[in-house]
Amino acid sequence: MSGVLYLIPNTLGDGDADALAQVLPEPVRAQAAALGYYIGENAKTTRAFLKKVGTERPIQEIEVRELNVNTPPGEIEKLLAPILAGADAGLVSEAGCPAVADPGALLVRRAHERGVKVVPFVGPSSILLALMASGMNGQSFAFNGYLPVDAAERGKRLRELEQLSRKANQTQIFIETPYRNRAMLDTLVATCAPSTLICVAVDLTLPGETIVTRTAADWKKKAAPELHKRPAIFLLLAS
Structure with a gap:
């Protein structure tokens, strides 16, 4: 056996x-x-x-x-x-x-x-913990892994995910290499419609855990948490 x-x-x-x-x-x-x-x-x-x-x-x-x-x-x-x-x-x-x-x-x-x-066995999943804490749609969601490294291709992919999110009312989840986190957030804020919700969940289950959900417009107005070399999950939901 x-x-x-x-x-x-x-x-x-x-x-x-x-x-x-x-x-x-x-x-x-x-x-x-x-x-x-x-x-x-x-x-x-x-x-x-x-x-x-x-x-x-x-x-x-x-x-x-x-x-x-x-x-x-x-x-x-x-x-x-x-x-x-x-x-x-x-x-x-x-x-x-x-x-x-x-x-x-x-x-x-x-x-x-x-x-x-x-x-x-039961244990921490950064993907699900981020979704739970984001306030976004937990009934329909997709994990997309890493997005393209090239800035133009990354922006193109984000526009595709935003369109899919808007059409299906589906939360889109993705990750980035920690030293490129800031570039990812900057591209998100620059690419997404002002009303699109963007969540960044950093250091989940760790002492420095930080989870922030804002519209793209609000991300432009308010300071972002320190993201450099910190494990992060990114989520978006377009209306």
Whole structure:
């Protein structure tokens, strides 16, 4: 009989064991501590996560393998092999929920194809936390990942998303590399109609958490929070 693939959420930023306890329920931490096989984007940060969890066995005895954007598709089966042989495993992401905007989704899909039981656990999702706190439409929304880096292409894509939002009354959610956050906000404010709502959610679940929703017109009038190199989620809703 094959083992179980547990999807174990991570914190949304750096922190100690006390910080981990603030965002992960005790049953999740207990299951995470009991596993002897882990798959994560980076072996070093996965072990750092396990150190905060407090494992039942020495960390050096826990097998950790990597699954990230550089993993060849053919390696997925090898990652699944110990689970098919009966070992329970934990899948973790660099931050937040595994398999959501995360390469771990490939492993989860293959697990279903091979009849492996997949168990998702409760934990912080920056996408959903930002949506919850934005005041925007939570009945219809779309996550669009990263937008184009080129300024002209980014503006074009934002106009497309604003038009879609207006037509479908749908919240559009996206992210940016932290050092380009300010450029993203500037493009949003310059591109969107004055009445379009724009939300910026920064450092979610962290001590510096800041969530601000304003119209594009109000963003032009009021000071923006400091965004440089801070993890942020952007949302818009056009009327």
